[in-house]
Amino acid sequence: MKPSSPLFPADHFTALADIARTLGHAHRLALLEHIAQEERSVEQLAQLSGVSVANASQHLQQLKRAGIVQTRRDGKRVLYSLGAGPVTPLLEALRGFLAFQHAEIREVALDSLSRRERLEGISIEELLMQMQSQSVVLLDVRPEDEFASGHLPGALNIPAQALQQRLAELPKGKHVVAYCRGPYCVLSTDAINTLHAHGLPARRLRAGFDDWKAAGLSVEQPPARLEK
Incomplete structure (x- = not known):
């Protein structure tokens, strides 16, 4: 019996894992939540997220390399916004799953x-x-x-x-x-x-x-x- 062909190639799951690793940090998710509200500078994002500017900048660069955020220059400021892909639905899905888990736990009681x-x-x-x-x-x-x-x-x-x-x-x-x-x-x-x-x-x-x-x-x- 011939083995069935895989539904997706192996590199598909490797790419998914790379995205998951990029998102797999609390500071990056916090930065993304603030960026989702409106376009912001790294200084604003650092203050809102409670991290240093240098730390926020490092996390933002990783998000930018993955295409999850993008930048534009406004005079001397660099402003961050969500990337061109479906980032908002991705964040909503993560929030929804977390809220669902919390709701499930609470319903037991x-x-x-x-x-x-x-x-x-x-x-x-x-x-x-x-x-x-x-x-x-x-x-x-x-x-x-x-x-x-x-x-x-x-x-x-x-x-x-x-x-x-x-x-x-x-x-x-x-x-x-x-x-x-x-x-x-x-x-x-x-x-x-x-x-x-x-x-x-x-x-x-x-x-x-x-x-x-x-x-x-x-x-x-x-x-x-x-x-x-």
């Missing part, structure tokens, strides 16, 4: 009723209808820097870890719809649990900001900063 409550949520279509009637308040529970880079129209930003202390900021008499990055993001789940514990009506958006944006729906962003 929940009874069936709590589990249903977590998994059920409002769809984008339902949310659009409720937004027209102005019967809901959108609660973005992502960190402030992510909210500032883009959010659902009219959303209020209260990061999940601060919600307990800032419940009074929520408008009275409105149903809350909380959202974060995507369907497996546990931040919105934490927010719903907090709101329910205080007797507040709330549901989570089954999708998240990334899915909303990918659907081509309206996104609010801060005005562009003017360079002095």
